[in-house]
Amino acid sequence: MLVWILFLLCQVGAPALAQDLCQRDAPNGYKVRISLKTALGEDAYEWNQSEMFFFQATMAFAMRRHFQMETYNVDNIILCVQTSRVSFWFVVTSPDNTTMLIPKADVEKAVRMSRHRINNAFLLSDRTLEFLGIYPTLAAPVNPDTPPWLIVFGVVIGAVCAGIIALLVSSLLQKRRKEKGMTEDGQDEEDMQVKGVENGINLDGTYNRGFTDDDRFTKL
């Protein structure tokens, strides 16, 4: 009889106790906020009791992963204050003593450790699955060994230097070719005459070929 009464009390009292443990602004609880439509748009699934159960299971997994000795169960994660936002509060009870809550700091450590797994379980991100009070760790900056801009700069300056050298070399070659051409012997005498060079003296003006005494043009 007494056992029967005790059993009835437990059935009634346990959820009531659980309700006392989990409430809005519970000192050892966390508020979770989920934005399904923002994250998934049209592929958003409906948030129902099954999803809540999945959350409990995921949190239990996170607790187990962190405290490797203790076996947490779905019952150890108590949820309350559900809204249509979707947001709710949860607290974690110890597997040995269901009236004792796990301190906030330990829960935070567990969540931080498995944050990535929890996010992926729900197809969400740090921004759309928020644990209010647990700030996501900032992504480490990608620091390449050589800054990319230096690479682009190297390519550009290399091309420019190559261009400058090419121009200088080509102008030097042109100069050398001109000098070679000037000192070449056996140049066409007619050429020299046309340029107005007579007896080695440079005359200004153009040589008038009408007055050459070249026998090729006159046939007498």
Add this chain to the structure above:
Amino acid sequence: MCFRSDTGGGEERPKWNNKAEYLLTCIGFAVGVGNVWRFPYLCQIYGGGAFLIPYLIALVFQGLPLLYLELAIGQRLRMGSIGVWNSISPYLGGVGVASMLVSFCVSLFYNTIVAWVLWYLFNSFQEPLPWSQCPLNHNNTGYVEECVESTPVNYFWYRQTLNITPNMETSGSLQWWMVVSLATAWSIVYICFVRGIETIGKAVYVTATFPYLVLTIFLVRALTLPGAYEGLIYLFTPDWEILKNPQVWLDAATQIFFSLSVAFGGLISFSSYNSQKNNCEKDAVLVGVINSATSIYASIPIFAILGFKAHTNYVTCLNGNILALTNEFDISDMNITVENYEQWFDSLNGTHPSRVSDLKLKTCDLQTFLDQSASGTGLAFIVFTEAVISMPGSQVWAVLFFIMLFSLGLSSMFGNLEGILTPLHDLKLVPKWMPNELFTGETIICLLLFLMALIFCLGSGNYWLEIFNSYVGSVPFLIIAFFEIIAVAYIYGIGRFSDDLEFMTGHRPNIFWKVCWLVISPLMLFVVLVAYVAVQAQTPPTYAAWNPDYVNFPNTEVLPYPDWVFAICVLLSSVPVISIPLVAIYRLICCMSGRHSKDSLHNNPNPYANEDYVVELLL
């Protein structure tokens, strides 16, 4: 070919390969970064479509006559700016010297802007763009504070690019990455410049045409973005009342003037390489019209993109408010949207006014975001880069935009450098003992300009650049142009000038040009000059400093110029133009003491030269 004015020395003057190269070079010189980042801003603040009226009036009555005048005298006298003004009147040789000095100062800071563009271009090849997010602080606990308080875009510009000091007194040190970018900019300019117009003529095929391609691509892309339509309406809605404000007319006149790049001496140099039988009237009208058309054409994609940016900011602001409301009242996710925000807000404010007011929601007004205008470097490096982040495929758009700005700047640099080098070549100031091709005038000038421009790579460099921009790039040009037009119209004589034009183009200038040169343009220039100086004198000399320790940071702190800096400002404005009276006085003294001038370009009167017997072979 008339032998009256020869380059002397028996060396043939370089020639353009074809007319297209000459036109493209002139257009490239006239169309610069100002067409993209100054004109749209003016259009916006001066009542949109209504601004086009004073702008076009200034173009027709002031811009085109000056342009025609410069192209004509360069083509006729076949010399750089110093030689040309010496020929017209020895007493006005100072105008050429002033042109050269001003071109020198402008080249200094203009290529620094090109260096900044190159820096941003190099950094656009990263994913994600470096100005899209704040960097972490040293212990990786959070973002850099300066970046969080302002914006990532501002932080990248002021800290990671300029590393700006809080005021002008603190000079800071040389920023090595800026020096590297500046060296790249000067090397690229040098390589295009090393053989004179031979290489410039090839380079402008790309640098003068590429911006138009990019502007068209941006136009097509921008018109498909959300918010582009609002931006364009905002730009082009005319506000006719604004025409009563004299400041509008002043800004239109100065914008046309600086946009056409007259009084730099560069246009004179370019046209001096033409054959004398070239129709410079058509060229002038073409260059002027294309320059203005480019300004108007560029403002369309710019404003479409600014409209998109305003729209994005508005939506972000609204989304912030929506999130706050949703979280506070635990409303289902995405029930409040941008469309029904107003209704939700009213109903929630009606039922829980205290909770709503505690949220401290921001007022999001699209008009306020559209009003956030910027011009100059602010437009390119802050506003536009922010817009580009929100566009899909940001790297491509950033790269295209900065390559476009680079081409615009590079083609303008050609004109600036020509304004320095051609007079120097004509004066034969390059000593004969320079051994080989390596040490030409171009090399020396580019090296000298690069070394002097290192002051803009200091921490306070941006403040100095603003000084150069406002004090060198403004009043001296107005004064030089005024003297130019007086010299040609009154001292050279409009009759003689008309004869020259008849020789070159085949017909005398019509009454419109004559009236402009004699009366309208000098009068407009004088009025603009006086009004500009009056307005500048009224505004106290202050500058906007980026000071992270300022109380109202991220707003810039308005500081007055220190006295020594202000003295430098006055020097910068006056030293170039002081050469005009100085040379006149010098010539007067020489003339009065009866000695011939030692200037090789001064026409020594030869008693045996009879101009009637000069052979004119008409080509």
